[in-house]
Amino acid sequence: MINQVYRLVYPGQFEVTYKVRDLNSGKVIVRPKYLSVCNADQRYYQGKRDAAVLEKKLPMSLIHEGIGEVVFDPKGEFEVGQAVVMIPNLPVEEVEHMDENYIRSSRFRSSGYDGFMQDYVFMRHDRIVPLFDELNNPTASILELVTVAMHGISRFKLKSHGRKETIGIWGDGNLGYITSVLLKKLYPKAKIVVFGKTKQKIDYFTFIDEAYLIHNIPNDFEIDHAFECVGGPGSEMAIDQIIDHVKPMGSISLLGVSEDPVGINTRMVLEKGLTLFGSSRSGRADFVNTVNFLEEHKDVIHYLEHLVTKVVEVNKIEDIRFAFEEDQISPWGKTVMKWNI
Numbered sequence: 577m578i579n580q581v582y583r584l585v586y587p588g589q590f591e592v593t594y595k596v597r598d599l600n601s602g603k604v605i606v607r608p609k610y611l612s613v614c615n616a617d618q619r620y621y622q623g624k625r626d627a628a629v630l631e632k633k634l635p636m637s638l639i640h641e642g643i644g645e646v647v648f649d650p651k652g653e654f655e656v657g658q659a660v661v662m663i664p665n666l667p668v669e670e671v672e673h674m675d676e677n678y679i680r681s682s683r684f685r686s687s688g689y690d691g692f693m694q695d696y697v698f699m700r701h702d703r704i705v706p707l708f709d710e711l712n713n714p715t716a717s718i719l720e721l722v723t724v725a726m727h728g729i730s731r732f733k734l735k736s737h738g739r740k741e742t743i744g745i746w747g748d749g750n751l752g753y754i755t756s757v758l759l760k761k762l763y764p765k766a767k768i769v770v771f772g773k774t775k776q777k778i779d780y781f782t783f784i785d786e787a788y789l790i791h792n793i794p795n796d797f798e799i800d801h802a803f804e805c806v807g808g809p810g811s812e813m814a815i816d817q818i819i820d821h822v823k824p825m826g827s828i829s830l831l832g833v834s835e836d837p838v839g840i841n842t843r844m845v846l847e848k849g850l851t852l853f854g855s856s857r858s859g860r861a862d863f864v865n866t867v868n869f870l871e872e873h874k875d876v877i878h879y880l881e882h883l884v885t886k887v888v889e890v891n892k893i894e895d896i897r898f899a900f901e902e903d904q905i906s907p908w909g910k911t912v913m914k915w916n917i
């Protein structure tokens with residue numbers, strides 16, 4: 577069959593390309609239904625990556641957050657019409673003591689390997705996870721970002737000490753919101769405190785215990801552990817503040833992506849005996865955990881719904897561009913494409 581793949585050829589410009597695919601490839605064929613725009617996709621679309629990176633990775637189909645419907649499974653493991661979430665990480669080997677998303681040989685869709693903006697996506701059987709009814713909707717398309725937060729929290733469990741009375745989250749955007757929702761549910765006794773730049777954004781965090789604007793944090797305010805969900809140029813200031821406010825022996829979970837190296841006050845990291853660790857992307861185990869977790873805690877889905885602020889119908893290639901532009905001017909939340917093309 578001929579599959580249409582919608583690729584970013586250079587910043588701001590999408591084009592359709594035609595790829596011959598073998599129906600007998602052994603892969604499950606998934607028709608994308610709802611696709612959500614990530615900051616990483618915006619960095620390619622806006623040309624915010626280094627010229628050398630753009631030259632190496634483009635043309636490439638964007639989007640690594642999405643759900644779809646099974647249209648063909650050569651093994652018959654999935655029913656036709658089954659709603660699934662697609663896993664963008666694609667490991668090609670197993671390495672002891674390494675999660676699949678940290679293996680250097682793993683591929684990642686929409687980062688050097690075609691993403692989900694295609695008529696049909698050919699997926700390995702272990703790269704899709706079935707969804708339950710309540711999750712078969714636009715909100716489900718942001719699941720990948722939820723799995724990133726879940727993955728970060730599972731590493732936090734392993735790397736942080738046992739006193740978890742106060743947990744601080746820096747970043748009043750999507751990832752900060754999701755991380756705070758999950759932490760509140762997983763650590764109901766902990767005080768969840770959000771640190772952000774904009775009061776109107778923090779107001780969406782209705783479930784947290786406390787919040788501060790970053791220019792207004794009391795000097796003596798202390799937290800046991802922190803999550804950095806800022807990224808970009810703001811992450812340096814955020815990490816600096818975290819180091820100031822975290823108690824000795826605390827942990828700092830770094831999740832924000834920055835294009836440029838970030839200066840860190842290592843003297844205070846040493847003096848306080850802090851544990852800094854990074855988390856990136858997620859793997860199959862995180863997707864399975866997250867779907868199970870949401871099935872068990874359906875009220876969390878309701879909080880995630882508040883994050884989907886724009887759903888753009890995509891019927892033609894120009895609509896993709898429209899969705900990316902709309903996403904940029906959106907003051908809050910995620911932009912989802914209803915994939916009709």
Ligand SMILES: NC(=O)C1=CN([C@@H]2O[C@H](COP(=O)(O)OP(=O)(O)OC[C@H]3O[C@@H](n4cnc5c(N)ncnc54)[C@H](OP(=O)(O)O)[C@@H]3O)[C@@H](O)[C@H]2O)C=CC1
Nearest residue numbers: 615747748749750751806807810814831832833855856857
């Ligand atoms: N580790 C991983 O695998 C993943 C990482 N990410 C990365 O996480 C980061 C956040 O993503 P996302 O939440 O979608 O982005 P958002 O832009 O929605 O959120 C970032 C928020 O942080 C705010 N901010 C800026 N500076 C500070 C500061 N010093 N202290 C506190 N808050 C601050 C921003 O405000 P304002 O906009 O006003 O500047 C914004 O509201 C990005 O770098 C993204 O690429 C995303 C997905 C996966």
Ligand SMILES: O=C(CO)[C@H](O)[C@H](O)COP(=O)(O)O
Nearest residue numbers: 614616684686687724833857
């Ligand atoms: O969004 C992400 C995962 O959900 C990561 O930020 C993304 O994988 C980083 O990729 P790139 O190196 O292409 O910016």
Ligand SMILES: [Zn+2]
Nearest residue numbers: 614615616640
């Ligand atoms: Zn992403």
